[in-house]
Amino acid sequence: MARNILxxxxxxxxxxxxxxMVFLRLFSSTLIHLNQQKSNSARLPACQRHFSGFxxxxxxxxxxxxxxxxxxxxxxxxxxxxxSMTYFKPFNKTVQHRLxxxxxxxxxxxxxxxxxxxxMEGRLRLxxxxxxxxxxxxxxxxxxxxxxxxxEAVMGNQLFIFTPWVAGGKGQPTAxxxxxEVLTNRGQFSVLLQRSLRVNKSRPSQANVQxxxxxxxxxxxxxxxxxxxxxxxxxxxxxxKKGHRNILKIFPSAEHERLKIYVKxxxxxxxxxxDIIDLINFYNS
Amino acid sequence: MTxxxxxxxxxxLLGLEATxxxxxxxxxxxxxxxxxxxxxxxHLHFELSGQGCDKAARPQLYFHDQDxxxxxxxxxxxxxxxxxGGGNDMLISWKINPSSWKTDKQLQPFVVxxxxxxxxxxxxxxxxxxxxxxxxxxxxFTGSTARQRIRPWMRTMGVAAFLSAGIYASGQRYRTExxxxxxxxxxxxxxVNKFFRNDAEILIGAGVALWLGDVIWVAIRGxxxxxxxxxxxxxxxxx
Numbered sequence: 001m002a003r004n005i006l007x008x009x010x011x012x013x014x015x016x017x018x019x020x021m022v023f024l025r026l027f028s029s030t031l032i033h034l035n036q037q038k039s040n041s042a043r044l045p046a047c048q049r050h051f052s053g054f055x056x057x058x059x060x061x062x063x064x065x066x067x068x069x070x071x072x073x074x075x076x077x078x079x080x081x082x083x084s085m086t087y088f089k090p091f092n093k094t095v096q097h098r099l100x101x102x103x104x105x106x107x108x109x110x111x112x113x114x115x116x117x118x119x120m121e122g123r124l125r126l127x128x129x130x131x132x133x134x135x136x137x138x139x140x141x142x143x144x145x146x147x148x149x150x151x152e153a154v155m156g157n158q159l160f161i162f163t164p165w166v167a168g169g170k171g172q173p174t175a176x177x178x179x180x181e182v183l184t185n186r187g188q189f190s191v192l193l194q195r196s197l198r199v200n201k202s203r204p205s206q207a208n209v210q211x212x213x214x215x216x217x218x219x220x221x222x223x224x225x226x227x228x229x230x231x232x233x234x235x236x237x238x239x240x241k242k243g244h245r246n247i248l249k250i251f252p253s254a255e256h257e258r259l260k261i262y263v264k265x266x267x268x269x270x271x272x273x274x275d276i277i278d279l280i281n282f283y284n285s
Numbered sequence: 286m287t288x289x290x291x292x293x294x295x296x297x298l299l300g301l302e303a304t305x306x307x308x309x310x311x312x313x314x315x316x317x318x319x320x321x322x323x324x325x326x327x328h329l330h331f332e333l334s335g336q337g338c339d340k341a342a343r344p345q346l347y348f349h350d351q352d353x354x355x356x357x358x359x360x361x362x363x364x365x366x367x368x369x370g371g372g373n374d375m376l377i378s379w380k381i382n383p384s385s386w387k388t389d390k391q392l393q394p395f396v397v398x399x400x401x402x403x404x405x406x407x408x409x410x411x412x413x414x415x416x417x418x419x420x421x422x423x424x425x426f427t428g429s430t431a432r433q434r435i436r437p438w439m440r441t442m443g444v445a446a447f448l449s450a451g452i453y454a455s456g457q458r459y460r461t462e463x464x465x466x467x468x469x470x471x472x473x474x475x476x477v478n479k480f481f482r483n484d485a486e487i488l489i490g491a492g493v494a495l496w497l498g499d500v501i502w503v504a505i506r507g508x509x510x511x512x513x514x515x516x517x518x519x520x521x522x523x524x
Binding site for chain 1: 317318319320321322323324325327348381383384386388389390391392393394429431432
């Protein structure tokens with residue numbers, strides 16, 4: 001009995017959300033209707049007085065039918081013992097269906113330009129999970145295995161570079177490497193956007209496997225975006241701190257006055273990414 | 286007598302903490318680590334400080350990731366900048382190998398100045414016991430405190446200030462005379478606090494919270510040291 005209740009509870013969140021909403025709406029409206037009927041019951045005929053109860057009964061059967069429709073049965077054998085058991089169907093969308101590790105699911109037109117001047121035109125796709133650039137050039141599918149040799153990769157109208165980054169400053173610095181999207185025009189300074197896929201893979205339920213139920217894997221993920229800047233195309237990227245003072249700090253002090261005048265004239269808010277890009281484009285021009 | 290003995294112990298412990306601030310300089314260690322990259326090469330600038338640096342073996346660069354897995358970069362080039370700076374400035378360069386460096390790994394450098402087997406990461410979780418004795422004390426044993434924004438002595442002083450203010454407020458709290466009417470108590474006296482309402486409880490609570498926070502902080506750092514030491518002695522991945 002307890003096991004059946006547990007199965008019922010575990011199956012409950014996998015219900016169709018729409019059915020739940022409809023049921024709740026109907027249930028609440030019926031309760032309101034019942035309340036109104038109660039106050040006027042003396043004046044109404046018997047058939048109308050029992051109408052609300054009838055609606056409630058119909059709704060109850062309707063929902064119990066939905067519950068039954070979610071159920072499936074399976075024949076379980078365990079050693080010499082064998083029995084049939086009923087369970088709720090799990091939400092059985094595949095992991096691949098929910099988790100797309102690419103920036104865009106399809107390949108996009110673009111090119112790869114390497115430091116030695118080689119250029120490959122084709123269709124590109126960025127894998128955020130592995131931080132790899134995949135390409136289809138002519139009829140060959142390629143993977144950029146030496147991304148540090150890559151000068152730039154253009155996918156659609158987006159420009160990507162591969163560079164090391166350093167955070168933390170003096171004392172306890174941290175380093176990493178990866179693909180960044182360049183948000184500014186190419187010049188000395190660049191604002192870079194790093195996208196990484198944070199995947200949290202929960203431990204699969206062992207109980208389901210033992211009971212012969214379908215294997216359900218839960219994966220939650222999020223695309224984490226971080227802004228960086230690069231003061232020289234050949235140097236490391238550093239995390240970008242927003243704000244008037246922090247942004248001005250990244251430029252040479254000789255340029256501060258000129259940039260301050262530009263910020264004032266354009267009424268830029270340096271807490272907004274768009275305005276920071278505008279300022280750096282002005283500096284590069 | 287007991288109060289005098291208590292203040293003597295407190296002075297002794299504060300003196301011990303002041304000694305430990307300078308005592309961190311005894312071993313030869315790398316400080317002021319600074320990373321930079323140029324093209325495909327990663328550079329680590331650092332200073333060697335402490336005793337025995339002249340006799341120390343060639344400094345070796347290692348990394349650890351978020352999970353405290355240890356990595357050793359291959360083909361690292363060590364260079365001394367002593368002739369330029371006049372101090373013990375050092376530079377280690379390493380040509381990045383993107384095929385072995387997984388892009389989801391964020392690497393934090395550390396430098397081993399002597400023989401690898403003798404490298405000391407700092408005290409383990411047992412340092413939390415020291416912080417339990419005196420707030421901030423355990424921090425000096427778990428690693429460098431030079432780059433901490435809230436220094437351990439600040440925590441010691443903070444806890445001492447909150448607790449002493451709380452104890453003082455508790456001692457200064459009193460109740461006004463009750464009011465009588467017709468020979469019977471009409472209303473009990475009001476509680477008068479020294480600083481603000483429930484001042485003693487709030488101040489002592491803040492002091493205890495700060496103390497416990499320090500103990501937890503030291504325990505976390507100690508646990509990191511323990512994991513680093515364990516991984517350093519078992520598995521080092523070549524980058």
